[in-house]
Amino acid sequence: MITPQVDLEGLVQLRRDLLASGLTDPQIDRLVRAKVLKRIRYGAYVAYETWESLSIDDRHRLLARAVRARAHSSTALTHVSSLVERGISLWGFPLDVVHTTRTDSGQRAGRKRRDWVPHRGILGAEDCEELNGVLVSTAARSAFEVTTLGGVERGLIAVNRLLHAKAMTMDEFTEQAAAHRDWPGSLTTNLVTHLADSRLESVGEDRFSYLAFRQGLVKPEPQFDVRDEQGVLVARVDFAWPDLGVFLEFDGKIKYERHRREGESLDEFLMREKRREVLVCQITGWTCIRITWADFARPELVATRIRKVMAARNSGVA
Structure with a gap:
C-alpha cells in the first residue's frame, strides 16, 4: 500500500536563512529550547509544531530534505530514503539515517555521518527521476539497493511492497539485479528474487x-x-x-x-x-x-x- 505523501516543500529552514532574517545563534538556541523550532540536524530547523504533527516516515523525508539542502546538487535519495519518499511500507530499516548517491560518476561519495550515508556507485540518468520535488533512484533501482543493505527479510518486504503497488515489475527488478550482480550484498538479492511475490498484500x-x-x-x-x-x-x-x-x-x-x-x-x-x-x-x-x-x-x-x-x-x- 502506498501512503499519500505530505507536501514538505519549504518547511526546512537553514541556519543561514534564519541568520539572514535577523536572528542570532543564541536566539535560535532559545527558540529550540522553547520548542518553537526543532533542530532536524546540524544547521537545519523546522517549526516544532510541524515536526510533532509528522509521521515517522515524513520525519525521515524532512531529514532527507535537510541533508540535500547542504549536499552537492547531484545528490539523489536512494536505498531506503527513495522508498520512503515513494510512500512504500518498510520494516526493519532505521529511519534516522538518510541514504543518498551522487549522479556525477567518478566523484567521491563523501564521509558517512550519524544521520547520513552517502553511497558510492554510479547512478545514471536512467536510474533516477524526480518525485515530490526531489531527485530519487527509480523504484527498481531502489529495490535492488535495499537488498544489499543486509537481511533477506527486510529486502523481501521492500520488494514485495513495490511489486504489489505496481511501482515496478519483476522484470525491471531482475534486470537491476543482473546489471549489478558483482555488488557487495547481491547474494541476498538472488534469494529475494526467488521469494518475491506480488500477491502478498501487507508487511x-x-x-x-x-x-x-x-x-x-x-x-x-x-x-x-x-x-x-x-x-x-x-x-x-x-x-x-x-x-x-x-x-x-x-x-x-x-x-x-x-x-x-x-x-x-x-x-x-x-x-x-x-x-x-x-x-x-x-x-x-x-x-x-x-x-x-x-x-x-x-x-x-x-x-x-x-x-x-x-x-x-x-x-x-x-
Missing part, C-alpha cells in the same frame, strides 16, 4: 511468507479464494494449504483499517470477521490458524504449532 503477510520459508513449512497459497456450493466467492483468506485442509489469517492493524466498514466499530468488525471464519470452515471443512504480529518474535514455536495442526488434519483427528 505482515510478507513476514509470514518468509517465516514459512525459513522454517521449512510447505509453501502456502496466498490470497486463496473460497467459494460456496454455488461457486459464489464468499471470502479470500490470507494463506491456504488446500491439500492439507488448513488456512491461515494474519491479524494486524492494516487489516482492521483496510476492511472495516464506514462507521463500524472494532468490536463489530471482529464479530464480522469471526462469522466469516466460521463460514469458511463450514464450507471447506478446513481448520483456521490465526497469528498476530507478536508471533513473529517466536517463529520456531509458530511453525511447530502449524505442523501439529497439519499433522492432525493428515491423520484425520481434526
Whole structure:
C-alpha cells in the first residue's frame, strides 16, 4: 500500500536563512529550547509544531530534505530514503539515517555521518527521476539497493511492497539485479528474487511468507479464494494449504483499517470477521490458524504449532 505523501516543500529552514532574517545563534538556541523550532540536524530547523504533527516516515523525508539542502546538487535519495519518499511500507530499516548517491560518476561519495550515508556507485540518468520535488533512484533501482543493505527479510518486504503497488515489475527488478550482480550484498538479492511475490498484500503477510520459508513449512497459497456450493466467492483468506485442509489469517492493524466498514466499530468488525471464519470452515471443512504480529518474535514455536495442526488434519483427528 502506498501512503499519500505530505507536501514538505519549504518547511526546512537553514541556519543561514534564519541568520539572514535577523536572528542570532543564541536566539535560535532559545527558540529550540522553547520548542518553537526543532533542530532536524546540524544547521537545519523546522517549526516544532510541524515536526510533532509528522509521521515517522515524513520525519525521515524532512531529514532527507535537510541533508540535500547542504549536499552537492547531484545528490539523489536512494536505498531506503527513495522508498520512503515513494510512500512504500518498510520494516526493519532505521529511519534516522538518510541514504543518498551522487549522479556525477567518478566523484567521491563523501564521509558517512550519524544521520547520513552517502553511497558510492554510479547512478545514471536512467536510474533516477524526480518525485515530490526531489531527485530519487527509480523504484527498481531502489529495490535492488535495499537488498544489499543486509537481511533477506527486510529486502523481501521492500520488494514485495513495490511489486504489489505496481511501482515496478519483476522484470525491471531482475534486470537491476543482473546489471549489478558483482555488488557487495547481491547474494541476498538472488534469494529475494526467488521469494518475491506480488500477491502478498501487507508487511505482515510478507513476514509470514518468509517465516514459512525459513522454517521449512510447505509453501502456502496466498490470497486463496473460497467459494460456496454455488461457486459464489464468499471470502479470500490470507494463506491456504488446500491439500492439507488448513488456512491461515494474519491479524494486524492494516487489516482492521483496510476492511472495516464506514462507521463500524472494532468490536463489530471482529464479530464480522469471526462469522466469516466460521463460514469458511463450514464450507471447506478446513481448520483456521490465526497469528498476530507478536508471533513473529517466536517463529520456531509458530511453525511447530502449524505442523501439529497439519499433522492432525493428515491423520484425520481434526
